Amino acid sequence: MTFINYASREINCKIVYYGPGLCGKTTNLQFIYDSTAPQAKGKLISLATEADRTLFFDFMPLELGTVRGFKTRFHLYTVPGQVFYEASRKLILKGVDGVVFVADSQEERMDANIESLYNLEENLRTYGYELSKLPYVLQLNKRDLPNVIPYQELTGELQRKGEPVIEAVASTGSGVFDTLKAVAKQVLTELRKS
Amino acid sequence: MANSSIVLRESRYHHIKAMLARLRLDSSARLVVLVDKDGQQIAVHGELGDLDTTSLASLAAGNVAATGGMAKLIGENEFPTLSHEGEKESIHICVIGRVLLLVVFDDRSSLGLVKLRSKQISHEIAKTFAEIEEESTATAGALPFAGITDDEIDSLFSPA
Numbered sequence: 001m002t003f004i005n006y007a008s009r010e011i012n013c014k015i016v017y018y019g020p021g022l023c024g025k026t027t028n029l030q031f032i033y034d035s036t037a038p039q040a041k042g043k044l045i046s047l048a049t050e051a052d053r054t055l056f057f058d059f060m061p062l063e064l065g066t067v068r069g070f071k072t073r074f075h076l077y078t079v080p081g082q083v084f085y086e087a088s089r090k091l092i093l094k095g096v097d098g099v100v101f102v103a104d105s106q107e108e109r110m111d112a113n114i115e116s117l118y119n120l121e122e123n124l125r126t127y128g129y130e131l132s133k134l135p136y137v138l139q140l141n142k143r144d145l146p147n148v149i150p151y152q153e154l155t156g157e158l159q160r161k162g163e164p165v166i167e168a169v170a171s172t173g174s175g176v177f178d179t180l181k182a183v184a185k186q187v188l189t190e191l192r193k194s
Numbered sequence: 195m196a197n198s199s200i201v202l203r204e205s206r207y208h209h210i211k212a213m214l215a216r217l218r219l220d221s222s223a224r225l226v227v228l229v230d231k232d233g234q235q236i237a238v239h240g241e242l243g244d245l246d247t248t249s250l251a252s253l254a255a256g257n258v259a260a261t262g263g264m265a266k267l268i269g270e271n272e273f274p275t276l277s278h279e280g281e282k283e284s285i286h287i288c289v290i291g292r293v294l295l296l297v298v299f300d301d302r303s304s305l306g307l308v309k310l311r312s313k314q315i316s317h318e319i320a321k322t323f324a325e326i327e328e329e330s331t332a333t334a335g336a337l338p339f340a341g342i343t344d345d346e347i348d349s350l351f352s353p354a
Contacts, residue, residue: 002199003234007207011339012234042248047256056260059233059252065350068338072350075233075252091259095232181351188347191199191339 001095002191010071013187014095015180018120019102020112021053021081024141027170028102029058029076032180035173036062054080057092064184074184081116090123098135098187099124100179102170103158105140105148113158121160135186136163139179144169200230201330207237209322213315214239217295221311222303224283227296228319229254236293245298254287254296262289275312277305288312290320292327 003012017025026046033044040063047056058078063071079089093099101120103113121131140154148154155165164182168175202210214226218240225240227247233255238247262272276287286308288295295316297308 001230001232003202003230003232003236004199005202005207005236007202007204014232014234043246045249045252056256059249061248061252067346067350068342070338087263088260091256091263094259095230185347185351188339188342188350189344192342 002097002187004070008071009069010073011067011191012073012075013097013184014075014077015098015100015183015187016092016096017076017078017100017102018089018093018116019081019141020104020109020116021083023081023102023104023109023113023116024168024170025078025081025102026054026058028100028139028141028168028176028179029060029078031170031173031176032062032076033060035177040064053082054078055085056080056088067188072184072188074180074187076180083115086119089119090126093120093123093129094127096124096127096129096134097190098137098183099131100137100139100183101158102139102141102168103154105142105154106145107147107149110149110154110157117158117160132161135183135190136161137179137183137186138163138165139168139170139175140165141168141170141175143167143174144172199330200234200236200326201333202236202326203329206322206326206329210237210319211239213318213322217297217311217315220314221297221299221308223297223299223308224302225298227251227254227298229294229296231255231258231289231292231294240298250296254285254294258287258289258294275309277309279305286312288316290316291323293319293323295319 042061044060046058049055060076062074077092079092166175166179218226227238228236229251233252235251265272274289278285283300286297
């Protein structure tokens with residue numbers, strides 16, 4: 001749900017990174033945080049377990065620039081990927097303006113990707129959203145690993161509606177900003193339609 | 195999208211700021227923040243210091259969402275108020291429709307006073323937000339972004 005403040009001349013949008021456990025959602029945010037100038041970002045908040053797994057969410061505000069005299073602020077969130085955090089994962093999707101699905105390209109994580117994508121569609125529906133109508137990007141992460149599924153096969157399984165598909169290695173930053181740009185553009189384009 | 199955007203006009207913003215200022219004074223609070231349930235900070239008034247209110251807003255929304263989830267598990271719709279008492283600083287959160295009223299206070303005030311004053315002003319905030327939501331729906335097509343071009347969007351992502 002976009003929030004437009006005429007007094008402070010700001011547009012605030014919410015983007016959620018979704019995907020199975022250990023797919024690299026937090027790594028995406030961490031790279032964005034590490035690579036962004038201090039004046040364009042706020043703090044990176046991580047509600048994580050002692051073993052550094054996301055417990056509730058990660059959050060960082062990011063300012064992209066000004067359009068039509070309004071500052072564009074994106075609030076980036078991740079969800080906890082582990083299956084048993086279903087209740088909290090669902091909460092983060094409330095009011096979302098755009099979603100990035102981070103898929104783990106490794107062969108042995110294919111079932112986890114499919115389960116998580118199905119779970120995303122289900123959870124969006126409980127808020128009255130349809131994935132088909134929401135700004136959405138599919139990121140194929142960990143493309144540097146030896147046991148990855150070929151691009152065509154992975155896309156064939158996971159692409160839902162002709163959304164942009166970005167190959168990434170979040171740990172090195174490859175594809176991370178391309179993914180963010182792809183989803184942010186769709187969110188702003190959606191504003192034009194609203 | 196399921197939820198429409200909130201559009202906050204300047205006059206409304208100043209009215210909200212005035213309400214927050216009144217609450218802060220009446221409750222002897224350090225800081226009052228109005229937050230959307232999705233975690234967006236709407237307005238803030240008080241002693242900010244170097245407090246990161248953006249993070250505070252996001253965490254407050256997460257907090258309310260989590261306790262709301264617990265409420266549903268035990269058959270309640272939601273918990274309308276939440277309080278966290280610290281050694282020196284405390285927080286009281288009041289759920290008012292789709293917004294959260296967050297009051298940060300110290301030993302210059304008390305939880306009882308903050309609760310009372312928050313409750314007293316909550317009807318006015320609820321009424322104001324109902325009007326803002328109506329305005330947001332009515333003026334959606336007239337927003338400056340309705341005519342935004344692809345070039346303008348692309349310019350955000352071009353290196354300066």
